[in-house]
Amino acid sequence: MNFDLSDEQNVVNDLARQIFEGHASVERVKHVERAGDGFDRELWRELASANLLGLCLPEDVGGSGLGLVELCLLLEQQGRRVAPVPVWATVVLGALPIAEFGTPTQRDAWLPGVCSGDVVLSAALNERGADDALRPTVTAIRGEHGWHLQGMKPTVPAAQFASRVLVPARQDDGHIGVFLIDPADAGVHVESVKTTSHQPHAHLVIDTVVSADERLGGDSGDGDEQLHFMLERALVGLCALQLGVCSAAIEQTAAYTSGRTQFGKPLSTFQAVSHQAADAFILTEPMRVTMLQAAWRLMHGLPSRQEVLIAKYWASEGGQKVVHLCQHLHGGMGSDIDYPIHRYFLWGVQNETTLGAGSAQLARLGELIAKEGR
Amino acid sequence: MDIGDSPDEAAFRAEARGWLEQNATRRDPTKRHRQASTDVEQDIHARACQQWQRVLYDGGWAGLTWPKRFGGRGGTPWQAAIFAEEQNKFDVATGAFAVAHGMVAPTLMMHGTDAQRGHLDAMLRGDDIWCQLFSEPEAGSDLANVGTRAVIDGDEWVINGQKVWTSGAQHSVYAILLARTDPDAPKHAGITYFILDMRSPGIEVRPLRQITGVAHFNEVFLTDVRIPVANVVGEVNAGWKIAHTTLSNERALIGGGNTSWSIQELIEMARSFGRTDDPIVRQGIAKAHTRAAVLQYMGYRLRTSISRGEMPGVVASTMKLFYARHWAATTALALSIQGADGVLWGESALDDGLWQQTFCGQYAVRLGGGTDEIQGNVIGERALGLPREPTIDRDLPWRETRGSGR
Numbered sequence: 001m002n003f004d005l006s007d008e009q010n011v012v013n014d015l016a017r018q019i020f021e022g023h024a025s026v027e028r029v030k031h032v033e034r035a036g037d038g039f040d041r042e043l044w045r046e047l048a049s050a051n052l053l054g055l056c057l058p059e060d061v062g063g064s065g066l067g068l069v070e071l072c073l074l075l076e077q078q079g080r081r082v083a084p085v086p087v088w089a090t091v092v093l094g095a096l097p098i099a100e101f102g103t104p105t106q107r108d109a110w111l112p113g114v115c116s117g118d119v120v121l122s123a124a125l126n127e128r129g130a131d132d133a134l135r136p137t138v139t140a141i142r143g144e145h146g147w148h149l150q151g152m153k154p155t156v157p158a159a160q161f162a163s164r165v166l167v168p169a170r171q172d173d174g175h176i177g178v179f180l181i182d183p184a185d186a187g188v189h190v191e192s193v194k195t196t197s198h199q200p201h202a203h204l205v206i207d208t209v210v211s212a213d214e215r216l217g218g219d220s221g222d223g224d225e226q227l228h229f230m231l232e233r234a235l236v237g238l239c240a241l242q243l244g245v246c247s248a249a250i251e252q253t254a255a256y257t258s259g260r261t262q263f264g265k266p267l268s269t270f271q272a273v274s275h276q277a278a279d280a281f282i283l284t285e286p287m288r289v290t291m292l293q294a295a296w297r298l299m300h301g302l303p304s305r306q307e308v309l310i311a312k313y314w315a316s317e318g319g320q321k322v323v324h325l326c327q328h329l330h331g332g333m334g335s336d337i338d339y340p341i342h343r344y345f346l347w348g349v350q351n352e353t354t355l356g357a358g359s360a361q362l363a364r365l366g367e368l369i370a371k372e373g374r
Numbered sequence: 375m376d377i378g379d380s381p382d383e384a385a386f387r388a389e390a391r392g393w394l395e396q397n398a399t400r401r402d403p404t405k406r407h408r409q410a411s412t413d414v415e416q417d418i419h420a421r422a423c424q425q426w427q428r429v430l431y432d433g434g435w436a437g438l439t440w441p442k443r444f445g446g447r448g449g450t451p452w453q454a455a456i457f458a459e460e461q462n463k464f465d466v467a468t469g470a471f472a473v474a475h476g477m478v479a480p481t482l483m484m485h486g487t488d489a490q491r492g493h494l495d496a497m498l499r500g501d502d503i504w505c506q507l508f509s510e511p512e513a514g515s516d517l518a519n520v521g522t523r524a525v526i527d528g529d530e531w532v533i534n535g536q537k538v539w540t541s542g543a544q545h546s547v548y549a550i551l552l553a554r555t556d557p558d559a560p561k562h563a564g565i566t567y568f569i570l571d572m573r574s575p576g577i578e579v580r581p582l583r584q585i586t587g588v589a590h591f592n593e594v595f596l597t598d599v600r601i602p603v604a605n606v607v608g609e610v611n612a613g614w615k616i617a618h619t620t621l622s623n624e625r626a627l628i629g630g631g632n633t634s635w636s637i638q639e640l641i642e643m644a645r646s647f648g649r650t651d652d653p654i655v656r657q658g659i660a661k662a663h664t665r666a667a668v669l670q671y672m673g674y675r676l677r678t679s680i681s682r683g684e685m686p687g688v689v690a691s692t693m694k695l696f697y698a699r700h701w702a703a704t705t706a707l708a709l710s711i712q713g714a715d716g717v718l719w720g721e722s723a724l725d726d727g728l729w730q731q732t733f734c735g736q737y738a739v740r741l742g743g744g745t746d747e748i749q750g751n752v753i754g755e756r757a758l759g760l761p762r763e764p765t766i767d768r769d770l771p772w773r774e775t776r777g778s779g780r
Contacts, residue, residue, distance in 0.1 A: 001380070003375060069375060258760055269761050269763050275747065277754055279750070285672065290668060293377060296377050310668075313664050362656075363656070366656035
């Protein structure tokens, strides 16, 4: 057993850190947020040219063949700079399931483009109401010309830039199928929406017929298994982003409170302040160890259902407490949008609730423990 | 990164389990023993710990991570963790050697003379229980304020003063002791670290009966107690740095320990009280489960950093603080699961008041080995790089800081 990063993992971590630090400065992030469509394509090209987008994709499609732990290190570095690029949507939600389950045609159509930075992908996992990603409400009815998909998918990340969105749907045979939907299809209405983190998302209203070739893995693909695979990785990816968000927010808070003087001494020398910062640290360490544990187990094909829920519980519950503490300790600066800390708060809150906040994870975990023990 | 057992580790686990099967009895994971309370029970427990330690010693399992030259097995921190995990599944008495093995031994290995290291074998064999004479009424969180005086007289030091919160003093043959040897130096620079034979004349041990019903801690009064100069560990007046070795091992020891309860125990209790459908109870148990997982993974990190030869500083403080909060939250949950029965106490309560005792015992965990607040300071300064809290007495002679209303 060894909890240290391997040499290769350290290389990935350092490379990712360099690129995000070099290309996602506070000024750059602010510029993209105000001037553009919320997608930093320059940074995206940098990531592609360092082959970080293909980091954990197979070598035969142009990737580097590494695993989920390495991908999570990349996401952590992105979170540290709250950098506006759809890595989670494209790589975690879109490319990983296609690499794992896609037909050769599907893999060849999309994965080389992900590695080169030419293709954005996403998946539509959120559901209105009870928000149970495992019970999709979009319906898929098999007909003469393919599958007729009908329904609504809220808050799909980067859908407006995506070449394909993976849409899980309930088939007329009761099983789940995951379908590769083109948002430009005339039968798909893409409504751009604003979100808390200011990252581009869109609601999809779907009423279209897609060819049977657009079903992930073709006719024999096991949609139930695919959806579990997608959800577990989506959750762990969020945990990695959240870890980056929180650890950078704490560092900035430590620096800010040590630099600001009141009553003739740095704020952080007051225990009322330093202990809140220490509390934030104590909440972030569990996020780190639970995320790495879940990512490592998934990467090695070990049973991971409990570990994933534990990680997302800490990312949600611990994460929201951390960003609240950091926001608070910045005093009035926290609400000034010229000052960067508010973005960490907004990202932290969005990561908390995406695909279920803490209590939702606990409810599912409770069922599992009662059933499986441990 | 590799979180599973390597082939070597798996082989070690199998070997350990095989040996334990032959030498101990498995315990029921949904049941646990109430902590020894009466003097008689505590004596029995101490003797049982000594016997089990002797069995480990004879079987070659004592001092797993100790170097072979000190009589240990020369194993890795991972092997120690694996052995502890396996041993935890068996009904054996442990705990009386926590101070000796977890705190004194690493300190003597690092700073002791060859003669002082001669104590290691008796600790390992299970003969000698040790205690720690550090805290005083006026030196708790501000441990460097110790006022127990040591004055040289020929080739002996003469000790006068009072210690408090001493675990297991009544069963100990030896102690480690911090005493003031230079009152004119600043407080951190006038302390010396001693080994004390607890059978010396002038030592009075008075048990403190605690809220849990147990007398785990003691007051220890030292009157003209004589210690040979050969029992000074390290240099005279340089004891503070040595105490740091001991304390960071103490934190790792407290935070790195498994809780004595299991999640199954909570689930079974919820079932027996008909509470398993209560969403608040279910979420509470699920939360406790996530915290137990966090501690397990933090333990992996701790052992990884120890394996690298690092002192477990920030990680130990983080774990200790997390562990204390886990203890407090989980024991409160346990009592709430019991509903109206939660107010019962002692033999009137479920399992003779096991959970009530564990609940009240949270303060030993939250205060011992550096309070929650001290761990917060350590994390602030060492993990986050915050400036130290300004102090006024750091550079003054210790004598001048006494009674000045600090």
